Amino acid sequence: METIIEAINVFKHFTGRKPGQVIKACDDISFSIQKGKTLGLVGESGCGKTTVGRVLIRLLDPDSGSVLYRGADLVELTPKEVRPLRKNFQMIFQDSRAAFNPRMRVYDTLKESLRLYRALKAREVRDEIKNLTSRVNLHRGLLYHFVGNLSGGELKRLDIARALSIHPEFIIADEPLALLDMAIQSQIVNLLLQVQQEENTAILFISHDLKMVRMLSHTVAVMYRGKIVEYAPKTLITENPLHPYTVYLWDPRSSDFYVRFFENGCVYKNSCRLFHKKGFPLMCSEKQPKLLEYERGHFVACHFAK
Ligand SMILES: Nc1ncnc2c1ncn2[C@@H]1O[C@H](COP(=O)(O)OP(=O)(O)O)[C@@H](O)[C@H]1O
Ligand SMILES: [Mg+2]
Structure with missing residues (x-):
């Protein structure tokens, strides 16, 4: 790869x-x-x-x-x-x-990006703008609207169209x-x-x-x-989240407490359910765990990941 x-x-x-x-x-x-x-x-x-x-x-x-x-x-x-x-x-x-500049029209916004990064003839610019808007499914009728009048979804499409233009x-x-x-x-x-x-x-x-x-x-x-x-x-x-924070992100309700230990050691320990459950192991307070490979391609920074 x-x-x-x-x-x-x-x-x-x-x-x-x-x-x-x-x-x-x-x-x-x-x-x-x-x-x-x-x-x-x-x-x-x-x-x-x-x-x-x-x-x-x-x-x-x-x-x-x-x-x-x-x-x-x-x-x-x-x-x-x-x-x-x-x-x-x-x-x-x-x-x-x-x-974006809200007072610019959609068409000119895309044209400016194409001008800046690609050497195209006027005709090619027109074709490319049509092509871009249809790729991101931005309605052709919007091309001469001001950017400031687009909805959130339309703006995001324009943002992606502009990114794609180059x-x-x-x-x-x-x-x-x-x-x-x-x-x-x-x-x-x-x-x-x-x-x-x-x-x-x-x-x-x-x-x-x-x-x-x-x-x-x-x-x-x-x-x-x-x-x-x-x-x-x-x-x-x-399928196999190993870090307590990842486990929490999958199910945010699972963290219902907060302890305040010193800032040194593991960055996550103060919010870590495992740290709590294991009775605040010294190791967690003393040392930031290294990101280690637990199985092929799976790296975790936790003293208690297994
Ligand atoms: N230019 C900056 N000067 C000072 N602190 C900054 C600056 N940029 C980001 N930070 C701080 O760095 C931390 C990470 O910010 P950021 O990368 O924007 O986080 P995220 O995108 O995950 O919300 C935050 O505490 C933020 O306040
Ligand atoms: Mg951010």
């Missing part, structure tokens, strides 16, 4: 508002995404998902670590060297409204479904799946909802406070 993008031991810490506070948004993150495959990145709000996405396409410089794109380390490249690679990456955000090799979809209602969500999921099949796109799909992630992903990385705590093919995450 052909690896498109790979994060290797990426760290990105921020200074918090309180004095001396360090926010570990990425704390030793490693994973890879293959051509035509989706990695689902799941975790609660604030755990560092967006930061991972931004570092991956060099919108943000990591403190340390590497990001390999087709084997070349993006972290080592100058901004000028990164720029021509940009057209291979596209990002679809949660809030599509913020990603044939990216890699798409980051950062909570793309969060502001849409259920019926539209499933349409967008199907659209992303269809795009991936047609273009063999590698996708990083970011969400706080494990059930949503499961629909799209081939592999799932579960993140908690800047760390990947479980990383495995979707089937194993579904």
